[in-house]
Amino acid sequence: MNQIKNDDESLKEKLSQNSHGLKDISFGVTMTIGEYIIADPISDYINKHPDINLKITFGNTSELLKKLSEGVIDFALVEGYFPKDDYETLLFSKEEFVPVCSAKHAFKKKPKMIKDLFSERILIREPGSGTRNILERALALNNYSTNDFRHFIQVENMHAIISLIEKDCGITFLYKAAVSSGLQSGSLKIIPLDDFRVEHDFTFIWPKDTVFSEEIRAICEEIHPNAR
Template sequence: MLDYRVRSFLAVCSLGSYTRAAAELHITQPAITQHIRALEAHYGCALFERSGRAMRLTPAGELAQRRLTVAANDEGRLRRELAARADEGERRTLRLGCTRTIADYLAPRLLAHITRTGGQGSVAMRVGNTAELTAALDAGALDLALVEGSFDRSRFDAEVLSRESYIAVARAGVRPAALDELLDRELVVREEGSGTREILERLLGSHDVSLGDFAGLIELGSIPVIKAVVEEGDAVTFIYRIAVENELASGALVDVTPPDLALEHDFTGIWERGSIYGDELRALVVQWREHLCPHGAVG
């Protein structure tokens, strides 16, 4: 069970004041003060410092917040696991987050595998961009996230799920010899915050090109809508090959990736660094990778 003084500390971190933390926990402000002092005495360092009227974490306090938040989230997982075991031996629900491409094109295969093997209890899946899913991991709302975008490796442990080709597609046309030959087209991109867009911006930036250098820019949050817009117009989009395999096979879209823009990118399973469930979650991602890539190669 998480120590009550730790709960007080995390409440102060979250709410920014002793007064608000006391109200949240239904205890007195002097009690909060006592709990923080006890933790500081136990760890032998100050956890908060004041700057004028504002209160902020010390560097030691920031580290304590990260580590103790993981412990608090793990306690919630343990509580749910024990409750599930008490209920006729059922396993706990895996709270899984997926970015959009993974949710639409890989998750169905993974969920079907789970159903066939019975290796995991129930799964509750949430879809969001990488930033939303990492925030949900921090808040203890997810156990595991499968993401496309970059993440803070000091906060999350990771295991590669698959390696995917990232390509440019258009309705038709001659395959361009270089990126410059695509710039006279409209570019269709995902919304800000999506891993797909982040990767594109980094890729273009490595060639001293920005999104604004294309003839026009259309931002859309739906992969099917993006594909439909490109199929109907003279636009181009950058997308994972797995998301357009059917359209490429039918000829509705063609691969127009310039040779100097060829890229492969990892889809990655991530979870809170330091979690007591880390080994279990890593083994699960490895199992899924072996299902997706049965011959041993990633991707």
């Protein structure tokens, strides 16, 4: 019933927009995707559709799921976990998730396994973020948790985490795409581990029972990097 109400409100808004020759699209992106991934495909979409008004919302995965259920946004591009039975989906990309530190960071002993990093200070995102969820699940597969690290700093901003890592304030686990510039410039380095190989999906999602499903899928397909 909640989705029917959301669709009804959205339909009234779209009909009103059409009478003025306009169209609004509201979607959400997680922090990593919004800051490091989406700019190029979105700019291409905007240039192809100059008459469309876009509302882009940033939030962690749990916040975006809530906004979807409330009808605040039409669809989302997320990196975290979500209940797959509740949503229509379209894979955007697969991204490598890696342990990272400053290029000048000196380990007391060269790490080879995850447990070798537990004496380090870890910088992590807040609970509910996709990055935090993926790290916690990857650790759990080896019967570890973030509590196994001796020290931690929780930061709710990706740029701040990367800046602190560049200043050698600890280690972190992030998508390779988010730290690509630091890796290329030589300020950051990946920590190679024998027991940590993680790839994760970036996925478009929208409510399964919305009447606008075909329209949303068409928009997502056009934003998709393969469409460029």
